[in-house]
Amino acid sequence: MIKNRYVIGAITLLLAVSIAVLFIVPTFHVQQPASMAKAYKSSVFDQTKVTKVDIELSDKNLASILESPTDEEIVDADVTINGQTVSHVGFRTKGMLSLSSVAAMEDSDRYSWKIDFDYYRSEQTLDGLQKLALNNNFSDASMMREYLSYDLMEEMGVPAPSHSYMYVTINGEEQGLYLGVETLDESFLSQNFTTGDGDLYKPDGTGSDLKWISDDIADYTGLNLKTNTKSSNQSSMINMLDVINNGGKLEEVVDVDEMLRYFAANTALVNLDHYQGDKKHNYYLYEEDGLFSMLPWDYNMAFGGYGAMGGKDRPQVKDTQTKGTTEEGEAEKAQMPGGGKGGMMGMGSSSFINDSAINFSITTPVSGATLEERPLLNALLEDDENRETFNKYLKEIATGFFSEEIITEKVNEITSMITPYVEKDPTKFYTMEDYLKATTGDESIIEFSTQRAESILAQLSGELVVEAETSSDRGGGQEQGQMNPPDDSTGEAQKKGQQPPAGQGGAGPGAGGPPDMGGGMQPPSMDGGPNAQAGAAGSSYSKETLIMIGISLVLLIGAIVFAHFFKRRRSS
Known part of the structure; x- marks a missing residue:
């Protein structure tokens, strides 16, 4: 018994x-199976076609958004993508000055949008995708700057968000051709890194230049931790900041080779609305097991778009074959998207051909700041071996992705797919004439790429020397000097604490360029709705x-x- x-x-x-x-x-944290985590890369971001995105919301909610678009109010909506409907998602406008600029237009409501699938319903996704950005291709007549930038990052082995073209309707009314971009969150991390449960930062503000302030993370108010907000002590970030500013083993705090590939791609793209520019934002940092990676974000001003207006901080270019030095002519006047819609004056140019952008320095690849004022990049490039690797990757881009044959093939493939949608787009910022000019001919994105490739190769060989005017992003004075091709003495002098040759800390083009027009700022409210998970370790049940x-x-x-x-x- x-x-x-x-x-x-x-x-x-x-x-x-x-x-x-x-x-x-x-x-x-139960990680999704790889097959599930990657499902949305093909189902949502199918790059072989333009995906249809239908958004439905109440007239009251839509009117509320359009009445005060810069408030980025989050409302309930239903979204149908490829015939699959997800109900009760968070829906809002997104952007920074691009948002306020469109809001100032009298005849345009072409905003960028953000969709949060799990804002109201915890763990709700679209084939594993948590959030989707719909970017309006602001300031880009070609509609390709961001698309091609992410393609280059992927080709260089840098984790980049999934992306594809999407044709958007809201309550049945056509909004036009957008670029759909995966947001950088837990879903993205889980499929691009070993565990995906590390600390993700979106720097913008105090500390986003990554200069040393103190060993108290509270002093770096602009680093903006996005994951593990309740559990991380952020000691890895302090350790990384200490090493890049005060010395130490760089390879123990950053993925050196991956970052060199990242900065080489960003430099080739002349993407200056970025860490390398005066605004020092529009990038993510991700830490896993103590090592940091830099992740790409917001490339609508790549291909020289940010510095396209020129300005007093334009470099001079010396051709060593002719020994002649000439200052560039007057910069082209900024063009307003749509040929004159209000609120856009002086905020960008639809032209790709600008000498200061094409000849952006690869020796001192910063704008609006000295190299020393960007300590992460400085720490990487002051090492001679790293500098050699950086140059190797630049040459790889110039002879590969940016070569006339390859870039022409890529652009032609895209135009054959999207041109019919551009033609019928009722809200596009640019005319068809602007679009065709930006994608074909001698003022196109193809021409920029091929000329940029020639400049990179000429700078690497020493045939082209760029002389830059330096303008500090803190409003300091100017210092002019010649920027020499990289050599062994440059890195060695910096390691010994000597002053670099005049101009080595010079600014590239666009130091006085347009304010940020990206679509990257995400208010905290969107990261956690009424039933959303808090941080990486949510309390909801799987x-x-x-x-x-x-x-x-x-x-x-x-x-x-x-x-x-x-x-x-x-x-x-």
Whole structure:
């Protein structure tokens, strides 16, 4: 006969297991299977076609957004992509000065949008995708700057967000051709890194230049931790800042080779609305196991778009073959998207051909700041071996992705796909004439790329020397000097604490360029809705957890029934 104490013990054990499942298991991060995590890369971001995106929301909610678009109010909406509908998603405008510029237009509501699939319903996704940005191709007549930039990053082996073209409607009305971009969040991290559960930062503000302030993370108010907000002490960030500013083993705090590939691509693209520019933003930092990676974001001003207006900080170019030095002519006047829609004056140019951008220095690849004022890039390039590797990657881009044959093939492939959608786009910022000029001919994105490739190769060989005027982003004075091709003495002099040759800390083009017009700022409210998870370790239960809870409850009920039946048999 089984004694009562054994029955009671078994029931107690099952009860303890059930409690453990209920309260302990949900705290562990269960990573999605690779097949599930990557499903949206092909189902949502199909680059072989233009995907249809239909957004439905109440007239009241739409009117509220359009009445005060810069408030970035989040409203409830339903979204259908490729025939698959996701209900009750968070929907809002997005952007910085691009948002305020469109808001100032009298005849345009072509905003960039952000969709948060799990804002109202925890863990709701679209084939694993948590959030989707719909970028309006502001300031880009070609509609390709951002698309091609992410393609280059991927080709260089840098983790980049999934992206593809999407044709958008809102309540049945056509909004036009947008670029759909995966946001950098837990879904992105889980499929691009080993664990994907490290610290993700979106720097913008105090500390985003990564200069040393103190060993107190509270002093770096602009670093903006996006994941593990309740659990991380951010000691890895302080350690990285210490090493790049004060010395140490760089390879122990950053993925050196990956960052060299990243900065080589960004330099080739002349993307100056970035860490390398005066605004020092529009990038992410991700730390896993103590090593940091830099991740690309917001490339609508790449291909020289940010510095296209020129200005007093334009470099001079010396051709060593002719020994002649000429200052560039007057910069082209900024053109307003749409040929004159309000609120855009002086904020960008639709032209790709600008000498200061094409000949942006590869020796001192910063704008609006000295190299020393960007300590992460400085720490990488002051090492001679790293500098050699950086130059190798630049040459690889110039002879590969930016070569006339390859870039022409890529652009032609894109234009054959999107041109019909550009033609029927009722809200586009530029005319078809502007679009065709930006994608074909001698003032196109193809021409920029091929001329940029020639400049990179000429700078690497020493045939082209760029003389830059330096303008500090802190409003300091100017210092003019010649920027020499990289040599062994430059890095060595910096390592010994000597002053670099005049001009080595010079600014590139666009130091007085347009304000930020990107679409990257994300208010905290969008990162966590009424039922959204807080940080990487959310308190909501996954399907696997619910199944385990159900099994435990069944076992517990079974044990109780068994005990009751056993007691009745004994009493009889």
